[in-house]
Amino acid sequence: SAVISQKPSRDICQRGTSLTIQCQVDSQVTMMFWYRQQPGQSLTLIATANQGSEATYESGFVIDKFPISRPNLTFSTLTVSNMSPEDSSIYLCSVEGGENTEAFFGQGTRLTVV
Amino acid sequence: GENVEQHPSTLSVQEGDSAVIKCTYSDSASNYFPWYKQELGKRPQLIIDIRSNVGEKKDQRIAVTLNKTAKHFSLHITETQPEDSAVYFCAASGSARQLTFGSGTQLTVLP
Numbered sequence: 001s002a003v004i005s006q007k008p009s010r011d012i013c014q015r016g017t018s019l020t021i022q023c024q025v026d027s028q029v030t031m032m033f034w035y036r037q038q039p040g041q042s043l044t045l046i047a048t049a050n051q052g053s054e055a056t057y058e059s060g061f062v063i064d065k066f067p068i069s070r071p072n073l074t075f076s077t078l079t080v081s082n083m084s085p086e087d088s089s090i091y092l093c094s095v096e097g098g099e100n101t102e103a104f105f106g107q108g109t110r111l112t113v114v
Numbered sequence: 115g116e117n118v119e120q121h122p123s124t125l126s127v128q129e130g131d132s133a134v135i136k137c138t139y140s141d142s143a144s145n146y147f148p149w150y151k152q153e154l155g156k157r158p159q160l161i162i163d164i165r166s167n168v169g170e171k172k173d174q175r176i177a178v179t180l181n182k183t184a185k186h187f188s189l190h191i192t193e194t195q196p197e198d199s200a201v202y203f204c205a206a207s208g209s210a211r212q213l214t215f216g217s218g219t220q221l222t223v224l225p
Binding site: 106 | 158203211214215
């Protein structure tokens with residue numbers, strides 16, 4: 001199973017600022033995903049981080065707000081830009097173990113925007 | 115895209131009783147159906163999964179059933195214990211390989 005290190009684990013940020021979340025995996029993986037979990041809600045896919053090309057965003061999420069980098073097969077970052085209180089959520093990175101196998105999650109980043 | 119519906123949203127059972135959570139999905143191309151348990155403040159953890167070529171899978175007190183024709187799958191927990199109390203999420207995945215999650219079920223096991 002993949003070991004995922006995600007940081008920071010939590011942060012409190014001022015509105016209007018940006019936060020970059022890092023996700024490091026202990027092995028090369030093809031698929032990396034970023035999810036958002038709003039308080040008391042389910043997980044919603046933000047985007048698929050593609051190595052060597054632009055991320056693929058889901059409906060309702062745009063690159064200007066959530067720029068993503070994927071410089072290699074073990075690392076990705078998600079930036080939450082120009083934050084507002086509505087961005088307060090848990091952000092989770094995820095990798096797939098293989099085609100149609102378990103998805104492993106990072107420990108999550110609990111973001112509070114004040 | 116895929117849409118996954120999950121019921122009930124909350125479920126309370128007495129310790130030792132069984133709990134059943136049901137999910138339906140919309141995309142007939144989905145072929146992988148995991149269930150996650152999320153305890154407060156923690157990441158989702160896989161508890162069991164099933165693939166579309168299997169109708170039922172069991173792991174000790176946990177079982178999952180899949181009805182491809184009806185496009186629904188269910189989680190069954192027998193002999194529930196207080197430590198089973200958590201939020202449970204179903205999910206579905208197809209060729210795009212990202213997961214679409216259900217809305218979650220808060221399970222409370224009463225001692």
